[in-house]
Amino acid sequence: MKILLYIIMFLSASCLAAEAGGESITLLYPPDNTIMEFGLIGISMHVPEGSAELIKAEVDDKEIVNIVPDEEYECFSVPLAPGMNRITITAIKGGTRVYDVTLNVFRRSDLVSKYMKGPAGFRKNFFHMKDREQCAKCHILEPKEFDRKPISPTSFTAEAFDTQTVLAATSTCYSCHYRIASYPYVHGPAAVWSCLSCHDDKSEPKYSVKKPDTEVCFGCHIEQKNEWAGRKYTHGPVTLGKCAICHSPHASEYAFNLYKPTWDLCVTCHAEKANGRHVLGDSFSTEGHPTRNRPDPVRTGKELTCASCHQPHASNSPHLWAFDVQSMFELCQRCHNK
Ligand code: HEC
Ligand code: HEC
Ligand code: HEC
Ligand code: HEC
Ligand code: HEC
Numbered sequence: 001m002k003i004l005l006y007i008i009m010f011l012s013a014s015c016l017a018a019e020a021g022g023e024s025i026t027l028l029y030p031p032d033n034t035i036m037e038f039g040l041i042g043i044s045m046h047v048p049e050g051s052a053e054l055i056k057a058e059v060d061d062k063e064i065v066n067i068v069p070d071e072e073y074e075c076f077s078v079p080l081a082p083g084m085n086r087i088t089i090t091a092i093k094g095g096t097r098v099y100d101v102t103l104n105v106f107r108r109s110d111l112v113s114k115y116m117k118g119p120a121g122f123r124k125n126f127f128h129m130k131d132r133e134q135c136a137k138c139h140i141l142e143p144k145e146f147d148r149k150p151i152s153p154t155s156f157t158a159e160a161f162d163t164q165t166v167l168a169a170t171s172t173c174y175s176c177h178y179r180i181a182s183y184p185y186v187h188g189p190a191a192v193w194s195c196l197s198c199h200d201d202k203s204e205p206k207y208s209v210k211k212p213d214t215e216v217c218f219g220c221h222i223e224q225k226n227e228w229a230g231r232k233y234t235h236g237p238v239t240l241g242k243c244a245i246c247h248s249p250h251a252s253e254y255a256f257n258l259y260k261p262t263w264d265l266c267v268t269c270h271a272e273k274a275n276g277r278h279v280l281g282d283s284f285s286t287e288g289h290p291t292r293n294r295p296d297p298v299r300t301g302k303e304l305t306c307a308s309c310h311q312p313h314a315s316n317s318p319h320l321w322a323f324d325v326q327s328m329f330e331l332c333q334r335c336h337n338k
């Protein structure tokens, strides 16, 4: 009896949906419980003409997007913090909410132990694995010959979005991913939209990248590869081939495309070294040696950081000391020789 009731309810619900026909707003991407790697996710919605007067998106209750829909499809991106992000999208018409959806997107991070793995039920929902006919109305989805020899897209801005210009002159990837390079420090190949130099369009899933990172990075950074391979000691993450644990392959706010300023990056994994007491042998100093906020006496114009005394990649000295010094005394002398 109960089951029959459910069936009736289900049938009438589907009739209602059918009646509304193409008039209802639909979210095309992403699905709920998606895992992402970096700080952005693209969102696309079908917003039939007249179905909404305003679309709003909030991430953890902070308003990010507030647009008046003027196209049948609305596309935007929202930023993601490491860990869980709760994205709420609402559509408003005549002062009332006509659409409401909440999406949980988890930004994975190798730098934060509790965020290394997505929660149960979360997964990557590869966008390029599926046919995306709806998107093809305005965007190009397959790479063109151009993408193998891209030019700089800097002449092109979001404000001046003109599908024709995009199709004619810039990277296929640019129209959807243009924000990926809009940071102060952009990695060489990403800056010229040479996306396919790392992402393989023939791979499964499409556009995947070889692992470990060294397989990709050392393809171009041959000089570093040879230099570091010749050194005696290698830093833990480098031994594992995890270059992208510290460097964004695309772009970031910090020099060398690092995810954080050098000092902050180092203490993410070596929190106990932040006070600098280790430099002076831990036991006889309560103050500790400075590790930041002072000028670096050797690298003029730069700040003292962990990298003033340590190589982040590889070194011939114990404890990855910089300058190829062979003893602690020799290290001290590099800066205290007067
Ligand atoms: C009616 C044309 C149209 C269709 C269909 C369309 N887009 Fe867009 N898309 C645009 C325009 C125009 C922009 C640039 C708008 C802007 O950034 O202001 C854009 C930008 C984007 C962006 C970048 C948004 C941002 O602000 O960072 C993404 C991501 C995107 N589209 C994804 C999609 C996906 C996925 C689909 C298919 C499900 C799709 N689009 C279908 C027209 C369209
Ligand atoms: C129609 C818009 C659109 C175009 C054009 C597009 N992408 Fe995407 N791509 C997306 C969306 C949406 C996602 C999913 C989440 C995100 O990163 O915003 C995505 C995800 C990805 C991913 C992660 C794996 C996946 O499948 O989810 C890679 C890598 C990628 N794109 C590379 C590219 C490259 C390289 C190009 C150009 C050859 C390209 N994309 C062109 C919209 C687009
Ligand atoms: C130097 C190599 C390199 C270049 C160049 C590069 N990428 Fe990536 N990209 C990566 C790596 C590595 C990942 C992480 C893949 C993973 O861990 O599965 C990635 C991931 C992505 C993702 C997934 C984002 C997420 O949060 O999951 C997108 C989207 C993407 N790349 C788009 C692009 C676009 C567009 C370009 C061109 C501007 C580009 N990439 C250029 C190396 C590169
Ligand atoms: C397709 C070739 C290519 C690949 C693959 C590549 N790079 Fe680069 N990389 C470049 C170029 C070009 C530059 C700019 C060189 C310059 O400015 O001197 C660069 C610069 C850098 C810089 C220095 C940035 C600066 O500000 O001085 C870092 C760090 C870097 N790459 C890391 C990586 C990492 C990590 C990977 C792998 C995820 C990688 N690269 C893969 C071509 C590549
Ligand atoms: C533990 C974090 C970390 C890892 C892992 C790491 N790097 Fe770096 N990398 C740095 C820091 C920090 C700098 C800036 C050093 C400085 O201030 O002089 C840097 C600088 C660079 C530079 C520019 C300067 C130079 O030495 O040529 C390149 C290129 C580079 N890294 C590539 C790579 C590649 C390739 C890998 C993987 C094999 C890698 N990095 C792994 C932290 C890291």
Ligand code: HEC
Residues within 6 Å of the ligand: 110, 111, 233, 235, 236, 237, 245, 246, 262, 265, 266, 267, 268, 269, 270, 306, 307, 310, 311, 312, 318, 319, 320
């Ligand atoms: C993603 C985590 C991670 C980051 C970020 C990181 N390290 Fe490490 N570091 C490790 C691991 C793992 C080891 C190896 C630990 C071991 O062997 O006991 C290590 C070891 C070291 C060692 C000891 C080497 C030895 O042989 O005694 C030094 C020095 C060091 N790191 C300095 C740095 C500096 C400087 C930075 C910032 C540029 C940094 N680390 C960033 C993970 C990290």
Ligand code: HEC
Residues within 6 Å of the ligand: 263, 266, 267, 270, 273, 274, 275, 276, 278, 279, 281, 289, 290, 291, 305, 306, 307, 308, 309, 310, 319, 328, 331
């Ligand atoms: C002024 C130079 C100097 C600076 C700055 C410095 N270190 Fe060190 N570091 C040393 C010396 C010297 C040792 C060896 C200490 C010993 O043997 O007792 C060392 C050792 C280490 C070790 C290995 C020790 C172990 O327990 O195995 C790590 C990891 C390390 N430092 C990380 C860092 C980090 C992270 C920073 C930045 C917060 C930093 N260091 C800043 C000089 C420095």
Ligand code: HEC
Residues within 6 Å of the ligand: 279, 280, 289, 290, 294, 295, 296, 297, 298, 304, 308, 309, 328, 329, 331, 332, 333, 334, 335, 336
């Ligand atoms: C990369 C350069 C560098 C190296 C290497 C270095 N120091 Fe320093 N040291 C500094 C700077 C910068 C200061 C802060 C000076 C100031 O505040 O004016 C400092 C301050 C000190 C002080 C505090 C005295 C004062 O002037 O305030 C002591 C003690 C000290 N260092 C000992 C050492 C010892 C021992 C070593 C070797 C284990 C060492 N340092 C290696 C750069 C360095």
